Amino acid sequence: METTDKYTIRKQNELVILEEIIKSGPLSRAELAKICGLNKATVSEIVKTLIDRKLVTETGIGTSTQAGGRRPIILQFIAKAGISISIDVGYNYIAFMLTYLDGSIIQEHYQENIKIDRHNVCNSILDIYRLCKEQAPPTEYGIIGIAIAIHGVTLDNEIIFTPYYDLNKLNLVEIIEKETGIPVLIENEANLSAIAELAYHSHFSNLVSISIHSGIGAGIILDKELHYGKNGYAGEIGHTILFPGGKACPCGNRGCLEQYYSEKAILERFSLLNWEGHQSSFHQIAQAVEQNNEETIKLLKETAKYISIAINNVNNTYNPDVIFLNSELIRTIPSLLETIKEELTCFMIDDIEVTSSSLGNRAILIGATYLNIQHFLGIKSLYFSKEQIYNN
Numbered sequence: 001m002e003t004t005d006k007y008t009i010r011k012q013n014e015l016v017i018l019e020e021i022i023k024s025g026p027l028s029r030a031e032l033a034k035i036c037g038l039n040k041a042t043v044s045e046i047v048k049t050l051i052d053r054k055l056v057t058e059t060g061i062g063t064s065t066q067a068g069g070r071r072p073i074i075l076q077f078i079a080k081a082g083i084s085i086s087i088d089v090g091y092n093y094i095a096f097m098l099t100y101l102d103g104s105i106i107q108e109h110y111q112e113n114i115k116i117d118r119h120n121v122c123n124s125i126l127d128i129y130r131l132c133k134e135q136a137p138p139t140e141y142g143i144i145g146i147a148i149a150i151h152g153v154t155l156d157n158e159i160i161f162t163p164y165y166d167l168n169k170l171n172l173v174e175i176i177e178k179e180t181g182i183p184v185l186i187e188n189e190a191n192l193s194a195i196a197e198l199a200y201h202s203h204f205s206n207l208v209s210i211s212i213h214s215g216i217g218a219g220i221i222l223d224k225e226l227h228y229g230k231n232g233y234a235g236e237i238g239h240t241i242l243f244p245g246g247k248a249c250p251c252g253n254r255g256c257l258e259q260y261y262s263e264k265a266i267l268e269r270f271s272l273l274n275w276e277g278h279q280s281s282f283h284q285i286a287q288a289v290e291q292n293n294e295e296t297i298k299l300l301k302e303t304a305k306y307i308s309i310a311i312n313n314v315n316n317t318y319n320p321d322v323i324f325l326n327s328e329l330i331r332t333i334p335s336l337l338e339t340i341k342e343e344l345t346c347f348m349i350d351d352i353e354v355t356s357s358s359l360g361n362r363a364i365l366i367g368a369t370y371l372n373i374q375h376f377l378g379i380k381s382l383y384f385s386k387e388q389i390y391n392n
C-alpha cells in the first residue's frame with residue numbers, strides 16, 4: 001500500500017535525522033540535508049515534527065557559507081526532554097543511575113553487601129524507582145523507561161538463566177511495568193557493557209567486552225549489533241570448559257572457566273591462602289602483591305594465564321576490532337593486564353587491541369541507559385560523549 005510505504009519512509013527519515021542531530025549537532029537544516037542525503041523540504045518538514053515533539057530546538061544562528069547569504073538557524077537535541085533510570089542488579093549489590101537523554105548523570109548510587117534473591121528483587125527495584133521519581137527534575141516526557149541489568153542470561157526481555165542468584169524465569173518485566181506503568185527492559189550485564197563501549201567508540205563495528213564479575217561473560221557486537229545466538233547463550237565464555245571433569249558448575253558441565261577465574265572464585269581462593277589480612281577484597285589482594293606474598297602472586301599469574309586463554313579463544317572465534325576487559329581486579333591491579341597480554345602469544349591477536357574498560361563499574365549502567373534511550377527514541381545508534389557523562 002502506497003500510503004503505508006510513504007508513512008514508513010517518512011518515519012525512517014525522521015529517525016535518521018534525529019540520530020544525526022544527536023550525533024553531530026548542533027547543526028543546520030542544510031547540513032542535515034547534506035549528511036542524510038535528503039532534500040531540504042523533507043528535512044524542514046521532519047525537523048518541524050521533532051520541534052513540535054519537543055525533542056529538538058533551534059538554538060541560535062550559525063555562520064553563513066563562503067558564498068554569503070542568510071546565516072542558518074542551528075538545531076540541537078533537547079537532552080533534558082526526559083529521564084532514564086538504569087538499575088544494575090548484582091547478586092550482592094544493587095546500583096542505579098538517573099540520567100538525561102544524552103546519558104549525562106543526574107544521580108547515581110551503589111549499594112554493596114546486599115543479598116539479592118527472587119523474593120526481594122522486585123521491592124528493591126521499586127524502592128529505587130520511587131526514590132528516582134521523587135528526585136527526577138521535571139521534564140517534558142518524565143521517566144521514559146527503566147532498564148535493568150541482570151547477571152545471567154536474558155533473551156527477548158526475559159530472564160533465562162541466573163547461576164548466582166535465583167531469578168530464573170522470574171517475570172520481572174511484567175511485575176515492574178504493572179507497578180510503575182513505565183516500560184521496562186532487561187538485558188545481560190556483559191551485553192550492556194559492550195553497548196556502553198560502542199556508545200563511546202562508535203568507530204568500531206566489531207567489539208567484544210569481557211566482564212569478569214560473579215561469572216565471566218562476553219558481550220559481542222558484530223556490525224554494531226549485539227549477537228545473542230538462538231537462546232541468548234552467545235558470549236557465555238565463563239562456561240567454556242577449561243578443565244574437563246573439574247569442578248561442577250550450575251550450567252551442568254564440569255571444569256568451566258568461571259568456576260576458577262571469575263572474581264568471585266578468585267576472592268574465594270584468596271581467602272583460603274590465609275594471608276595475614278584475613279579479609280578477602282581486591283584491595284587486600286593488591287596489598288598481598290605489594291608485600292610480595294608468593295602464593296598470591298602465583299594465583300594472579302595463573303589467573304592471567306587462563307584469562308588469556310579465554311581472550312585467545314574469543315579472538316579466534318570473532319576476531320573483533322578490540323577486546324575490552326571489565327574487571328575490578330584488573331582496575332585494582334593494573335599490572336595484571338600486562339601479564340595477561342604477555343600470555344597472548346598467538347600472532348593472530350597481534351594487532352587486536354586488548355584493553356581495560358575506561359568506563360569502570362559504570363559500564364553496565366551506561367549500557368542500560370543507552371538501551372533505554374535508544375528504545376524510547378526508536379533510533380538505531382546512540383553516541384555518548386565522555387564530557388556529557390562526567391561533567392554533570
Ligand SMILES: [Zn+2]
Nearest residue numbers: 239249251256
Ligand atoms: Zn558452567
